[in-house]
Amino acid sequence: MRLLILGGTKNLGRHVVEAALRDGHEVTLFNRGTTNPSLFPEVRRLLGDRADPSALAVGEWDRAIDMSGFLVRDVRLSAGLLRDRVGHYTYMSSIAVYADKTTPGQDEFGPLVPWPVDAPDNEFTMDLYGPAKVRCESLLTATFGDRTSAVRSGFVVGPYNPDFGNWGTALAQGTRMECAAGAGQPIQYVDARDLADFLLLEVSGPFNVVGPTRSMAELAAAWRSVVPDPAPMDWEPAVDRFHLDDEGIFRLDNSRALAAGFRPRPDAETARDYVAWVQDGNTPPDPPH
Known part of the structure; x- marks a missing residue:
């Protein structure tokens, strides 16, 4: 093509x-x-x-x-x-x-x-x-x-991308993962490679290309599982606690994208590859905002 x-x-x-x-x-x-x-x-x-x-x-x-x-x-x-x-x-x-x-x-x-x-x-x-x-x-x-x-x-995670880069860096360096959102805050993201694969599909109309909804606590546990003896999680970093743009926007229905061929990989695989990328000497880019 x-x-x-x-x-x-x-x-x-x-x-x-x-x-x-x-x-x-x-x-x-x-x-x-x-x-x-x-x-x-x-x-x-x-x-x-x-x-x-x-x-x-x-x-x-x-x-x-x-x-x-x-x-x-x-x-x-x-x-x-x-x-x-x-x-x-x-x-x-x-x-x-x-x-x-x-x-x-x-x-x-x-x-x-x-x-x-x-x-x-x-x-x-x-x-x-x-x-x-x-x-x-x-x-x-x-x-x-x-x-x-x-x-x-929404959030696009993986090598070359800034989202969740602080978590990947913390795990790669053996420091504490920080999260200013509450443990129960719902979140959706997508691995950049899975999103790229979807972008190559010839489909028509709008699509919510987001992974399944997790709580921040569930997501943190999946990420921490990829390294031995991770440092304790810091749920109270030295920044104001924030709420991620209300809960509904991270509980979107992705069934239309799944039916069209979207295949999100497990969170642990995304985390493991991000940590390995940082350990190879790469630095996540700064967020655009």
Whole structure:
């Protein structure tokens, strides 16, 4: 398959490219060429900025996977250029699209956050993150119809990714894992490799690509099980206790994604591989917020 990846050289994008090459796809990367430019020397590269995607004006691909579409303007520009030259457009979205943060068991067709009146479509702020994802999903559906999918995830865990990097580092170094959320706080995440595999599937519509709901205590126990004699868990770190955006947003229904081929691996496997990655000398990146 001829695959165009917008982004592809950091965090989750690296896993998508690795999975695509593993599966024998012909990969083209479109990005600025400034982040990890030496990665994947065997693939074709188109250099350009999302604000000026003219490098995409020539060429045809079976699939496009958009890993870097944060601004509505940027996604609109790429969609307009690629509408008649890609067979399917997959958009990396977020669980931040949901308006209801409290009701457990929501599927993909619950209420979404609205776009604020007079909000700029070419500027990024955390307040606009969820609304921008909703608006990008909508414009892609209007452009591609059933030839598009929106993959919604929350925490993405694994090598190259920041989420839960503090736990992986603590276990690798034999120090105490810290958690500022309560032990009973529900949580969902996804292993970056499992998410990458799902992004390569040609499916249509929105999907909650999140793992099963765990309590923080259950998740911590699974992670601590991967090393001998782990240090005691610290549930009272020197930061204000926080609540992870209300309980409903981490009790989403993932049955639609499971039916489409999503296969989340066990928590202990994710933890074991993250710890090994840190022990090999790697440092988790800082969180983006």
